[in-house]
Amino acid sequence: MVYVNENILKTKRVFPRQNRYHCHRYDMNENPEGLPKEFVDEVLKEVTPQFLSIYPEQDRFLKKYSDFIGVGFENVIATNGLDMAIRYLLEIFGEKNKNVVTVSPSFEMYWVNCNILGLKHVPVPYNDDLTLDINKILDAINEDTRVVVLVNPNNPVGNVYSNSEIEAIVTKAAKYNALVIVDEAYHYFYDKTFLNHVFKYDNVLVMRTFSKLFSMAACRLGVVIGNKKLIEYVKTARLTFDVNSFALLFGEKILDHPDLIDRLIESERKGKEYTLNLLKENNYKCMESKGNFIFIETKTDAHVVSDKLEKEYNVLVHAYGNEMLRKYIRVSTGSIEAMKFFMDCLLKCDK
Ligand SMILES: Cc1ncc(COP(=O)(O)O)c(C=O)c1O
Numbered sequence: 001m002v003y004v005n006e007n008i009l010k011t012k013r014v015f016p017r018q019n020r021y022h023c024h025r026y027d028m029n030e031n032p033e034g035l036p037k038e039f040v041d042e043v044l045k046e047v048t049p050q051f052l053s054i055y056p057e058q059d060r061f062l063k064k065y066s067d068f069i070g071v072g073f074e075n076v077i078a079t080n081g082l083d084m085a086i087r088y089l090l091e092i093f094g095e096k097n098k099n100v101v102t103v104s105p106s107f108e109m110y111w112v113n114c115n116i117l118g119l120k121h122v123p124v125p126y127n128d129d130l131t132l133d134i135n136k137i138l139d140a141i142n143e144d145t146r147v148v149v150l151v152n153p154n155n156p157v158g159n160v161y162s163n164s165e166i167e168a169i170v171t172k173a174a175k176y177n178a179l180v181i182v183d184e185a186y187h188y189f190y191d192k193t194f195l196n197h198v199f200k201y202d203n204v205l206v207m208r209t210f211s212k213l214f215s216m217a218a219c220r221l222g223v224v225i226g227n228k229k230l231i232e233y234v235k236t237a238r239l240t241f242d243v244n245s246f247a248l249l250f251g252e253k254i255l256d257h258p259d260l261i262d263r264l265i266e267s268e269r270k271g272k273e274y275t276l277n278l279l280k281e282n283n284y285k286c287m288e289s290k291g292n293f294i295f296i297e298t299k300t301d302a303h304v305v306s307d308k309l310e311k312e313y314n315v316l317v318h319a320y321g322n323e324m325l326r327k328y329i330r331v332s333t334g335s336i337e338a339m340k341f342f343m344d345c346l347l348k349c350d351k
Helices: 006-010 037-044 049-053 059-069 081-093 109-117 134-140 163-175 228-237 245-255 258-281 302-313 336-349
Strands: 076-079 099-104 120-125 145-151 179-183 204-209 222-225 285-288 293-297 328-332
Touching: 006 109, 037 245, 049 245, 059 076, 059 245, 076 081, 076 228, 076 245, 081 109, 081 145, 081 179, 081 204, 081 222, 081 228, 099 109, 099 134, 109 120, 120 134, 134 163, 145 163, 163 179, 222 228, 245 258, 258 285, 258 293, 258 336, 302 328, 302 336
Parallel strands: 099 120, 099 145, 145 179, 179 204
Antiparallel strands: 076 222, 204 222, 285 293, 293 328
């Protein structure tokens, strides 16, 4: 037998399901409808044989993106989705057998990467009613902590952190020279940001993705934002041509269309409001999140509803094995039109 790293042997992965193209997708916090076709057609006109023959160059995208969010060019780096950014940051700032603190449940790739890299994951659980005690996070940070992760708004659950909470966590982490990653994958659905903290503190990095509001999950484009020194470490560690040219081109072009970005924000906001109202009218309990998703407590078994939605209407939602979330389905939110379709199917399947 060939040698295999023991961390890989110990890691069990659950991969996203395949064959979703022909389905109505409300299961992975994507935009159920995607970007306007005219925009996509327009961008594709720039794909020429020469464009394909050149290795990807990040700089033009980074210049535009850093101007767009109002930071310096030296403060940003693009990655192959936040998926890759998570790997890089844990590789660079994690230490073997030392702690990475996250809340639990949270985005699972944090603990998956901890396992792969041999880092010790320290999950801080929510209370049974899905509230979170910040003191428990503070208590978990100690001399063995190398990284603390705060997903804001968190996925799943959808809760957010206040200024004073983040500041207490960042200050405690700084005391032990630990990095705080603020994962803002759901920024724009929720406009409060802790971006200014990357300049206020030495130990904070913020991450954003183009997969959610910008509706380009297929491109794989994520961004890490931080002080020059921290970003230099990421540059050193990353793969040379990490982000492909299609992602950089689409990323650049959407930044040229602030009107389109505003329309995407407004469309999701209205769709979510519509859905919450209709759920209320139909006596559903739900947990509104600050991201582009809602947790709906189904009237009949959540797993049965999820199966029915798929079998009868080709609608995908996310149901959980996790005890705390077992009674819910998580549903991505999009335009009113997309949500009308979903609600019609839900009301037929959950009675
Ligand atoms: C909180 C959070 N972080 C990171 C990611 C990964 O994003 P990307 O598509 O950029 O890899 C996701 C994806 O769902 C997420 O929910």
